[in-house]
Amino acid sequence: MELADYRREYLQGGLRRKDLPDEPLALFESWMQQAITAGLADPTAMVVATVDERGQPYQRIVLLKHLDGQGFVFYTNMGSRKAGHLAANPRISLLFPWHPLERQVHVTGRVEKLSTVEVMKYFSSRPKDSQIGAWVSNQSSRISARGLLEAKFLEMKQKFASGEVPLPSFWGGFRVRFDSVEFWQGGANRLHDRFLYQRSDHGWAIDRLAP
Structure with a gap:
């Protein structure tokens, strides 16, 4: 089959202006809960886009991992490529691709680093093996073989076998202070519904976008 011939209709529902709340978080939380209830694999998975010093996305x-009125929160190795990009350019884009529900949500904003207290609270809630995994990987660096990671994991697991795993100094997180949130709902005949919330001095401006 030619890729250009692969298509399907989007018929699960629509999105109308009269049904939108005044601010985007309420709708996002509703859609997230529906994604969880529908049993989507990894409903909290989001595509994170950053840009390097050459403008390469x-x-x-x-x-x-957390969401409230302050923003969207995720955690990472602070020596990773994405953390390096964000240190130089805090602008970020997020995309939630909920394909089985024929929905997408696109978020733009700026990041700020989380406090050590916030990072520690989440780190201590992780399974112990995940905590150890954070110590093992020098994220985004080149390695010659998977065996090196596995050997390092076993070494660290033995080291921390009898006690708590401390928070690595190089591990942290970001809060995305969002400026815009776009909701996309698939529609028949490619007449999709798109609504863009943009922050303004007076709250949130809402615009319908052509599909």
């Missing part, structure tokens, strides 16, 4: 999938 990069994308990767990370997991959303």
Whole structure:
């Protein structure tokens, strides 16, 4: 089959202006809960886009770990490529691709580093093996073989076998202070519904976008 011939209709529902709340978080939380209830694999997975010093965009999938009026929160190795990009340019884009529900949510904003207290609170809630995994990987660096990671994991697991795993100094997180949130709902005949929330001095401006 030619890729150009692969298509399907989007018929699960629509999105109307009269049904939108005044601010985007309420709708996002509703859609997130529906994604969880529908049993989507990794409903908290989001594509994170950053830009390097040459203007080259990069994308990767990370997991959303917290959300409130202050922003979207995720955690990472602070020596990673994405952390380096964000240190130089705090602008960021997030995308939640909820394909089985024929939905996408696109977020733009700026990041700020989380406090050590916030990072420690989350780190201590992780399974112990995940805590150890944070110590093992020098994220984004080149390695010659997977065996090196596995050997380092076993070494660190033995080191921390009898006690708590301390927070690595190089591990942290970011809060995305969002400026815009766009909701996309698939529609029949490619007449998709798109609504863009943009922060303004008087709250949130809402615009319908052409599909």
